[in-house]
Amino acid sequence: MMLGFGSVEIALAFWLSIASTILCVVYGIVKWNETGNKKPGEDA
Amino acid sequence: MEGKILGVLLYLGVIFYLGYKAWKRTKESTDYMLAGRAMNPFVLAMSYGATFISTSAIIGFGGAAGLFGTSLLWLTFLTIFVGIFVAMVFFGKRTRRMGLALNTHTFPELLGRRYKSKFIQQFAGVVIFVFIPVYASAVLIGICRMLEVAFPGISYEAWLLIVTVIVALYVVTGGLRAVMYTDAFQGSIMTIMMLILIVTTYYMLGGITDAHQALTDMAALMPEKMLKGGVTGWTTGPDIQSPLGLTIYTTVIYGVGIGVLAQPQLAIRFMTVPSDRELNRAVAIGGIFILFMTGVAFMVGALSNVVFFQKFGEIAISIAKGNLDKIIPTYIDSFMPGWFSGLFLVAMFAAAMSTMSSQYHVGGTSLSRDFLEQHVKIGNSGSSMKLNRLGVTIAIIATLAWAWLLPGGVIARATAFFFGLCAASFLPIYVLGLYWKGMTKIAAKISMVGGFVFSMFWLLFVHVKEADYIGLCQAVFGKTTLVADAAPMSWPWLLQYVDPNVVALPVSMALAVGVSLATRRMEQKHLDLCWEGLC
Numbered sequence: 073m074m075l076g077f078g079s080v081e082i083a084l085a086f087w088l089s090i091a092s093t094i095l096c097v098v099y100g101i102v103k104w105n106e107t108g109n110k111k112p113g114e115d116a
Numbered sequence: 117m118e119g120k121i122l123g124v125l126l127y128l129g130v131i132f133y134l135g136y137k138a139w140k141r142t143k144e145s146t147d148y149m150l151a152g153r154a155m156n157p158f159v160l161a162m163s164y165g166a167t168f169i170s171t172s173a174i175i176g177f178g179g180a181a182g183l184f185g186t187s188l189l190w191l192t193f194l195t196i197f198v199g200i201f202v203a204m205v206f207f208g209k210r211t212r213r214m215g216l217a218l219n220t221h222t223f224p225e226l227l228g229r230r231y232k233s234k235f236i237q238q239f240a241g242v243v244i245f246v247f248i249p250v251y252a253s254a255v256l257i258g259i260c261r262m263l264e265v266a267f268p269g270i271s272y273e274a275w276l277l278i279v280t281v282i283v284a285l286y287v288v289t290g291g292l293r294a295v296m297y298t299d300a301f302q303g304s305i306m307t308i309m310m311l312i313l314i315v316t317t318y319y320m321l322g323g324i325t326d327a328h329q330a331l332t333d334m335a336a337l338m339p340e341k342m343l344k345g346g347v348t349g350w351t352t353g354p355d356i357q358s359p360l361g362l363t364i365y366t367t368v369i370y371g372v373g374i375g376v377l378a379q380p381q382l383a384i385r386f387m388t389v390p391s392d393r394e395l396n397r398a399v400a401i402g403g404i405f406i407l408f409m410t411g412v413a414f415m416v417g418a419l420s421n422v423v424f425f426q427k428f429g430e431i432a433i434s435i436a437k438g439n440l441d442k443i444i445p446t447y448i449d450s451f452m453p454g455w456f457s458g459l460f461l462v463a464m465f466a467a468a469m470s471t472m473s474s475q476y477h478v479g480g481t482s483l484s485r486d487f488l489e490q491h492v493k494i495g496n497s498g499s500s501m502k503l504n505r506l507g508v509t510i511a512i513i514a515t516l517a518w519a520w521l522l523p524g525g526v527i528a529r530a531t532a533f534f535f536g537l538c539a540a541s542f543l544p545i546y547v548l549g550l551y552w553k554g555m556t557k558i559a560a561k562i563s564m565v566g567g568f569v570f571s572m573f574w575l576l577f578v579h580v581k582e583a584d585y586i587g588l589c590q591a592v593f594g595k596t597t598l599v600a601d602a603a604p605m606s607w608p609w610l611l612q613y614v615d616p617n618v619v620a621l622p623v624s625m626a627l628a629v630g631v632s633l634a635t636r637r638m639e640q641k642h643l644d645l646c647w648e649g650l651c
Contacts (some may be wrong), residue, residue, distance in 0.1 A: 073466065073619045074214060074325065075324060075325050075328050076324070076328030076329030076330075076332055076351070076353045077186065077328050077353040078332040078335065078349050078350075078351035078352040079351065079353055081353040082185075082186050082187060082189060082268075082351050082352060082353060085186070085189035085193050086185070086186070086189050087371045088197070089192040089193045089195040089196060089407060089411055090407075091197055091405045092193055092196040092197040092200075092201060093404060093406075093407045095197075095201060095403070096196065096200055096201050096399045096400055096402065096403025097400045097403055097404065098397055098402070099201070099396070099399050100200040100397050100398070100399045100400020100401070100403070103393075103396035104393070104396060104397060104450070105393060106155075106392060106393060107392055108209060108213075108391060108392025108393070109390035109391055109392075111413060
């Protein structure tokens, strides 16, 4: 988990960088085709 | 040398082809200012990322990681999580929809129409037009210094002119479409080069964990001056209650990491796509892109210490003779293959051009659309486009003038100035304008002007980096900053190292909320229009 870093604080920043990239990729894939445009008859 | 020349010529050939393609498709002002609201997700993501990441983010901040260590990874995390995820998901979608509902073409116009205030539009436009050329000149100076070293036959002054003319050609003619097409190409080059750089570095050091461990084991070699400033090692966090710790956490990590949300040249991109789908896809592409930029630059910058020490027995900053900006270029010249350094120069050229082109564009349209068009009667879309081209040309000339006149040190501080001013002035009224119907016109004006004034005050009288350089505090009060004579290492004394955003942003946010609660809501009909299409 520490990956050779000297403190938890830095290892955490490293893992959070990877995790936030994965979050971005997963979000993008899950919502790949969502246009966000209203369907007919739907309220805003 | 032939390889470098060939690489640059090939690169420029593609840039001009893309610029020409964009020019052919730019017929009216919506094309010029918003790329016809028809960009695809790949171009959006790469353009957003390449605009955000300039040469200085890679060379300058990468070099800073060589000196301060991997604590800069917190900035990598924020640039991905805040700069991409929060920005696109929570700001981007609402900005796109509200921008469409209010038919806005620029960031100041979005703020102005949201609050039905010409003052807000003009004030924001003028702040952006006045300060962004100074910020752009920092990028211009950086790349011209690199080109001067790579091609010694051509002087620095000549490079200033050459680079300006090259970027001006496609920005003035092709508008935002040209900027974004070329950004996407430039971003692709940057990604490939950074990928090669990180894989090679880890490979040279025997893998990820071994590389980090070797850097951890070098803590005893950290220079005495850095230890006194609060840095504890290359793979451990700095002491927060120290000048360097506060600079790293408040200016580098918080200032840039949060400041990204209120950058007009980035926010405008949310309005260039036809639906949320493009933004959703851009989140995935942008997240990977930024990891490859800031993540790789900061890791390689820090790990260069291990490689330099193993080969030459010295740490990075000693090899670079005390100049942070030389750490990454020296590392590449010393340890990467010859073809790589030629292509890396092209990648850095691309990083600079993609940031500058967007700065020119947003500065120019702020002048023309948000200021001049409010005072000059515009007949049709064609006249508006002519005025925009004039605005962009003026922004380009202003940037060149700044780059020519001011020494590098002053210019570098301008980047902090721009991020600080934008965040304190625009972020509260931007985010509350997107999410809170209770936000009022008068509160928006007071928050924007209050944030601007407070940020300026902190930069001129408290934050030592700018206050010392500008010298206004010295001239008025006879000391570099207002807290310069407090007891060293006490909290009042340490305020000199706290970024303006840490103080000015909460002040402007408090003004926005407090004044809104005490003043009359905006009319419901207007709010309904703003919220049309918002979830």
